[in-house]
Amino acid sequence: MTAEIFQRARRPEQKLQRQDAILGAARDLALRDGVRNVSLADIAAQIGIHKSALLRYFETREQIFLELTAEAWRDWAHYLHAGLDAAATGSAALVADVFARSFSDRPLLCDLIAHTPLNLERNVSPEAVRRYKQVSLGVVNEAAVLVHRVLPELTLAECTEFVATVASLAGSLWQIANPAPAVAALYASDPALAQACVDLMPRLRRTAEVLLAGLITSRNPRSAQR
């Protein structure tokens, strides 16, 4: 990627191409260094332009990451479809497994989830927040419909509750599972403290299983005996 593509974009497709290059650079850096460590200057340097040029395409650093979050949610929904569209009715264990993998295979999405309310939604225009929310709510509702098809004994509202809870947990557990280097060294040196660390995939799958068992039991106590 070179600076020359950042000469003035005259046609809409050129503008889109430039936006994609910025998003790609931000994505690569965030995956390598963590969202918290990537500045607007880092993104600009990665593509070889000045950061003022970058602000022709995005409002702020946070808007770039909010766009990446929306993109990551859409990709996540595709994965859920692939994993659950053909699932047999009643496969709660499969739902838990697919949800756990959908997050543990997507480190950038997990990292972004914690940053969204804390940082990203705080430094963009209301219109950018509105567009983001429409995507994230749409995707959560789409995921809830998928769960509802596999587990029709739950209401759609309960499926939405499940999806939102697992997504929140994925965001907070990922931060704990990926500690700062000094904290990781401390865990390695002191087995008593290592209890505080988390293995994301098994922990999310287990919690998803427990949540589904609890929702099914609350709805229909007899089903717990199956």
Place this chain on the structure above:
Amino acid sequence: MTAEIFQRARRPEQKLQRQDAILGAARDLALRDGVRNVSLADIAAQIGIHKSALLRYFETREQIFLELTAEAWRDWAHYLHAGLDAAATGSAALVADVFARSFSDRPLLCDLIAHTPLNLERNVSPEAVRRYKQVSLGVVNEAAVLVHRVLPELTLAECTEFVATVASLAGSLWQIANPAPAVAALYASDPALAQACVDLMPRLRRTAEVLLAGLITSRNPRSAQR
């Protein structure tokens, strides 16, 4: 609080008194403005001293907030004892209610939970992280023992799982329940987007109930019929 108490602390009790004044100022500001908005300079200004004087007592801004997090966990454990020490065996609904209130009544603790792995543990010495982890792990284990006494059909490990999951959720849901002013305005103006907002206490209580029902069902399927 005035600058005069910040003349050189000669005796250990004077040093403790000064540390308390700094922690008190940080606590007040964080409750008013949110943890993310409070800088070292803000804390220093609140007590009327220069921030270099503050660094005689704490390593960094983050160490001040990590101390407040440890203090908030200890206070939280006292609340759980008050709510659960006299609880009758089997009161899962009471456990869920006490846990939900223990977080929703403690906005500073909830705000700090999200900041701990994301920011606080990243800008302090390994020794400060170690001291903090000893407090937080000790308190989580203490809470798990309390839950285990009320719900002895669960293993102690399952009770720890419950406590850690509700605490993680409290941290992430609090950030969603307390959005930036511009996001709150958006929710108020657009009922379709308001679905993304969360009412912390009922949401936490409901999820705690579902988790306990799921854990109890997984352990002992017949108990779900009670």
